[in-house]
Amino acid sequence: MFSDLLDGNARHLESFTPTTLSRTPRRALAIVTCMDSRVDPLRLFGLEPGDAMVLRNAGARVSDEALKGLAVAIDRLGVKRVAVMHHTDCQSGATLDDLRDDLARAAGLEALRGIEIAGFVVDVTTDVVTPIE
Numbered sequence: 072m073f074s075d076l077l078d079g080n081a082r083h084l085e086s087f088t089p090t091t092l093s094r095t096p097r098r099a100l101a102i103v104t105c106m107d108s109r110v111d112p113l114r115l116f117g118l119e120p121g122d123a124m125v126l127r128n129a130g131a132r133v134s135d136e137a138l139k140g141l142a143v144a145i146d147r148l149g150v151k152r153v154a155v156m157h158h159t160d161c162q163s164g165a166t167l168d169d170l171r172d173d174l175a176r177a178a179g180l181e182a183l184r185g186i187e188i189a190g191f192v193v194d195v196t197t198d199v200v201t202p203i204e
């Protein structure tokens with residue numbers, strides 16, 4: 072039932088070069104984004120494995136669960152920046168106003184003091200990423 076995944080891994084390994092990546096993301100960055108299959112945050116931001124931690128959920132919400140992950144990323148893995156990326160045509164019901172509310176709440180949390188936080192939205196038809204004011 073999942074043989075397509077193992078076949079895909081076999082194809083991947085044909086061109087894979089082993090590297091040793093640090094568990095600490097090179098860009099001191101965590102990205103919170105939606106679980107939507109069209110949203111690939113590393114590709115959208117021109118990043119590579121090892122550059123950023125990615126936390127995904129329905130709607131890119133800075134939920135209590137996401138905050139638990141961010142706390143680990145900040146306390147143990149050197150994260151200093153958090154990008155929250157919403158997207159167009161999201162089926163989670165989350166809106167840009169929800170994203171703005173999440174950003175405002177996160178900015179006021181003691182656990183995120185001193186951490187740079189920014190919001191973005193990607194258009195899934197063009198891959199254009201726009202900052203949220």
Ligand SMILES: [Zn+2]
Pocket residue numbers: 105106107129130131158160161162163
């Ligand atoms: Zn979504």
